[in-house]
Amino acid sequence: MKFKTSRENLLMPLQQVVGVIEKRQTLPILSNVLIQLADNRLEFTGTDLEVQLVTHSVADSGEDGEITVPARKLLDICRLLPDGSLVNVECRPDKVTVHSGRSRFSLSTLPADNYPAFDISAPEAELTLSSKLLKKAMEKTLFAMALQDVRYYLNGLLLDLDGRLLRAVASDGHRLALFEEMLEDVEFEPRQVIVPRKGIMELYRLLSDQDEPVTLLFGANNISVLMGELSFSAKLIEGRFPDFRRVMPRDITKIVTLDRETFKAALTRVSVLTAEKIKGVSLEVKEGLMILQSQNPEHEEAEEEFEVHLEGEGLAVGFNTTYLLDALNNVDSEVVTLSFTDAGNSCLIEDPQNQKYKFIVMPMKL
Incomplete structure (x- = not known):
């Protein structure tokens, strides 16, 4: 095999594919990118056997x-070549040579026949929607995914389709993020899939912010997303995601309305003197004031208060500042509401102007 093309025609697909290729692999060939040429059309494939990208x-x-x-060596070579360079690639036994101008590189290769096939089952359902919408749904929820939790079903993001309603849900057991959107001109049979963390992070990186159509193909044990010249596939996490509806607070009796930026800034300052591992802050609301307090093992303290609007009786509760700040960073409006029940077993954080996003943070004992 040999071919001639511009640097840019190699650089973009390599940048896309290299994201799914792990730096350290048990199989050496998984550190490579599979390049196929047919009728002057190049196809690049990268996989770690859990996620695959073809462009x-x-x-x-x-x-x-x-x-x-x-993959990474070829990407580094293309990245460092001058813009607009013409690149010649020629395969020889066990080697591939890359020529461009006065530069010449020789890379080791492995046979394409040994490249492992990614197991993609036949699609059972298909859904086409906007890339911008799918990326928004992921952006508002992915921060709440668990990381290497023994409850393996939390190490990913739930896509819940029911009729015309699309939901994206993520939780690590301490907090939950929910995005809801009604789809137009779509009627979908109820289906839930859990996409693993790495698949979500790579897909989010690849999705466009524009209203371009993307197609989701749902198989028995995998999901594929078609985006123009890109085809992304990921194995699904087996298991059942917890019923997120049961976590939603009911019989809300206390609602605190406050300025989002003021709350964020105060939390950030008070968190300076929290314990490093716990990051706990006590939150007290009474008589139109919110009082934030923190203390660390060295008995250093921080306190800040600011005005809020309270409906219902006062309250005092503790939270992890990181969880609160993550939720606040994903609220778009200037005002945010914190809702509590009498039991005080969770806090519902909402944008009063947009009910599509909901964030639940569990309290902690301080």
Whole structure:
């Protein structure tokens, strides 16, 4: 196999594919990118056997064939070449040579026949929606995903489809983030899938902020997302996601309305003197004031108060400042509401102007 193409035609697909390729692999070939050429059309494939990305580009001329090349080394070479450079790639036994101007590189290769096939089952359902909407749903929830939790079903993001309603839900057991959106001209049979953390982070990186159509293909044990020249696939997490509806506070008796930026700034200052591991802050609301207090093991203290609007009786509760700040950073309006029940077993954080996003933070004992 050999081909000639511009630096840019190699750089973009390599940048996209390299994200799914782990730096340290048990199988050496998984550190490589599979490059296939047919009729001057280049196809690049990268996988870690849990996530796969396939993208395409064009060659000016060449001879058909396929080979696997170290992905990051080839990417670094293309990145460092001058803009607009013409690149010649030629495969020889166990080696591939890359020529551009007066530069010449020789990279080791592995046979394409040894590249592991990604198991993609036949699609059972299909959904087309806006890339901007899907990215927004992920942006508002992915921060709440668990990281290497023994409850494996929390190490990902739930996509819940029910009729015309799309939900994205993530939780690590201490907090929950929920996004809801009614889809137009779509009627979908109820289906829930849990996409693993790495798949979500890579998909979020690849999705466009524009209203471009993307197609979701749901298989028995995987999901594929088609985005123009890109095809992204990920294995699904088996298991059942907890019923997030049961976590939603009912019989709300106390509602605190406050300025989001004022609350964020106060939390950030008070958190300076929290314990490093716990990051706990006590929150007290009474007579139109919110009082934030923190203390660390060295008995250093911080306190700040500011005006709020309170409906119902006063309250005192403790929270992890990181969880509160993550939720506040994903509220778009200038005002935010904190809702509590008499039991005080959770806090519902909402944007009063947009009910699509809901964030629940569990309190902590201080």
